[in-house]
Amino acid sequence: MRLLHTSDWHIGRTFHGHSTDDHLRSVLAAIADAVAEFSVDAVVVAGDIFDSSTPKAGAFTLLADALRAIRDNGAQVVLTSGNHDGPARLAHNAAFASAGGVHIKADHTDLASPVTLSDEHGEVLVYGIPYLHPEFMRGAYAEFTGSTHQDALAFAMDQIRADALARPGSSDTQGKTPPRYVVAAHCFAASAAGTAPPETTEDTGRAEERDITRGGLNLVDIATFDGPAYTALGHIHSRQTLSDTVRYSGAPLRFSFGERSSAKGMWLVDLGADGLESATWLELPTPRAAVRLEGTLAALMAPDAHPGAEEAWVEVILTDDQLPRDAMRTLQARYPHAVTLSHRPANRYDAGPQQYAERVEGKSDAEVLEEFLTYVRNGAGPTDAEHALLNEALDAIDAREATR
Structure with missing residues (x-):
């Protein structure tokens, strides 16, 4: 059995206000091409299909085109909802889509209903876990009393393991193992060391700790996913290997400058008779x-x-001592896709240890203005022309006050 593991398509997302639809469309087309090239049986998309719970009509069209191309090239598709998705919108017409080989898992009340695939070794069950909000879980299951995403995922995995073991020929009492099964989930999982997955950044060249509640998701212990032949995770936007059988694929497209150093791609997963054979x-x-x-x-x-x-x-990042006028417009003439600008002067003006009130105490209005301009312009005081304008303005104020 050959699977493609991808996630976090975020259809409809912008890059600093600029649409990424055309770029994402070309990347999703490459996923469909890979299905044909590598004879993939199923594509598993682990959550955050859309960037918004209320996607625009064009986002649905982009998704439909991508799914059609994947199906035309021979693979079935299993989609789960992520914390960005609106489950009801994502899963509209889910039953109809399933008949066409597109299986949408967005119902938190139906956790143990796998998509059944088969190869020469028998069945492969693919369980899709939607994003599980603990409050929704408490409302749906009387026996669930948890309050964290860890609790919700552990509850879901218990149901999945029980369902897999209940399959014909898979009884614990007979000493047999469950059929091969795969799980897709959208969460923030711990690494084997029990810490948040590290991100390697271009700035530091080292691993950085991630916020364990990024996107509203609590940290989930990797041991929660014991049992499946493979666990396809989504939510982290860069690839991560937490164990041989538990991995993040990351997003297929860069959605921020923080992702500029992360490789973009997907895992090609091969299952043999006894479980995972390789992930490429x-x-x-x-x-x-x-x-x-x-x-x-x-x-x-x-x-x-x-x-x-x-x-x-x-x-x-401009390092001029003073920020040049119309800097972004000038830059965009050379770099038309420049979208952010920050100013970090190479030389910093030292105003001394005194507080502002102390620095201007006893000074004239003209001297106070000069002090202010020097401070906010990183040491560059008013020019001769600006001095003349300031003096003219102050004289006008004095003349007006004298007539009152």
Whole structure:
């Protein structure tokens, strides 16, 4: 049995206000191409299909096109809902879609109803766990008294293991094992060491701890997923291998500059007669790279500077002592997809240890204005022309006050 594990499509998401639909469409087409190239039996998408619980009509069209291409190339599809999805909207016409080989798992009251696949070794059961909000679980199951996502996932996995063991020929009392089964879930799972999955960033070159409640999801112990031949996880946007059988595929597209150093792709999962045989990483195309450029405006605008960034999403950090006027407009003439700009001067003005009130005490209005401009412009005081304008304005104020 050959599966493709992907997740976090986030259809409808923008990149700093710019649509990613066209880029995502090309990446999803590459997933469909991989289905044909590698003779994939099923594509498992572990949550966050949409970026919003109320997606626009165009998002449904993009999803339908992607699913049709995957089905045309021979694979069935199992989708689960994530914390971004609206389960009811995602699962509308789910029964009809299932008849066409697209299986949508978004109902928290129906956890132990797998999609049944088969190969030369027998059945493979694919269980899709939707995002499980503990409050909804307490309302649906009298026996559930938990309050965390860990509690909810443990409850779901207990139901799944029990269902798998109840299958014909899978009784514990007969000393037999359950059929091969796969689980897809959307959560924030602990690594084998019991910590949050690390992210390797381009900035530090080392692992960073992640917020264990990122996206509203509590940390889930990896041991919760003991039993399945493979667990396909979603929610983390970069690939993570928590164990041989528990993995994140990450998002197929970069949705922020924080993801610019993470590889984008999916896991090609092969199951044999006894369970997992291999999980191979397949790279996906990058429709538009995401880069960070740092330097002075003059250096960044030099004719030979960063030619590879001209078609990329660009995050700019300007190091000029003073922020140049119309800096973003100037940059976009060279880097049309520059979308963020921050100013971090290479040289910082030292105003001294005194508080502002102490620095301006006893000074004239003109001197106070000069002090203010020098401070907010990183040491650059008013020019001669600005001095003249300030003095003219102060004289006008004095003249008006004298006539009262």
